[in-house]
Amino acid sequence: MTAIELGRPVSGDVVELILDDHRRFESLLRDLRDASSDRDAVRRAFSALHVAHALAEEEHVYPQLRRRDAVGEHEAEHGEEEHAEGNQALLAVLELAGTDTQAFDDAVEELARVVNHHLTEEELTILNPAREEIGDRVRAELGATFATARNAHLDDDCGALTQVRALVAQARREGVLDDGDDG
Structure with a gap:
């Protein structure tokens, strides 16, 4: 198994830490498209990072930004919806047995579409206001809290297939994802 470095920051400006992860997502998506890479290792790394990052944002970053009126309820809820959509697209990639099929390539492209849309929107509607208002x-302080939570989720194997399935099922139960919307 190929070890893929996901970074283990312990402190920093929360905006910069989130942006660092966004660049990691883009790099991992490029590696997922590369047939010569260890795509199975890359998808496991992407899954771990995606879930840890999203959970840490939802638990700590979004609530703090809302409390300080840096972002509105709508932006935070929309970010959470996009995390759920990302988990749903990720689940489709994780559930495929092979990584050398057209189905895998198609699932990766859907994942890339969903995640890249979220990265762009979050950078514009959440991170820019956070820079200006906080x-x-x-x-x-929020950076240290985010990093600690992110690393703890990574240590808990948060990106395991069973965990991603549970997150998608929970989002469906809560009405964040439509039941019939499988991508």
Whole structure:
């Protein structure tokens, strides 16, 4: 199994830490498209990072930004919906047995479409206001909290297939995802 470095930050400006992960997502998506890469290792790494990152944002970053009026309820809820859509697209990639099929390539492209849309929107509607409305000290405190939560989720094997299935099922139960919407 190929070890893929996901970074283990312990501190920093929360906006910069999130952007660092966004660049990692883009790199991992390129590797998922590359037939010469260890696509199975890459999809496991992507899954771990995606789930850990999203959970840490939803648990700590979005609520703090809402409390400080840096973002509205709509932006935070929309970010959570897009995380759920990302998990759903990720599940389709994880559930495929082979990584050298057209079905895998198609699932990766859908994952890339969903994730890239979210990265762009989050950078514009959540991270830009956070930069403008939240002071350096609070961004640093929130960065440490985000990093700690993200790393703890990584340690808990949060990206395992069973975990992603459970997250998608929970999002469906909560009405965040439509029951019949499988991508």
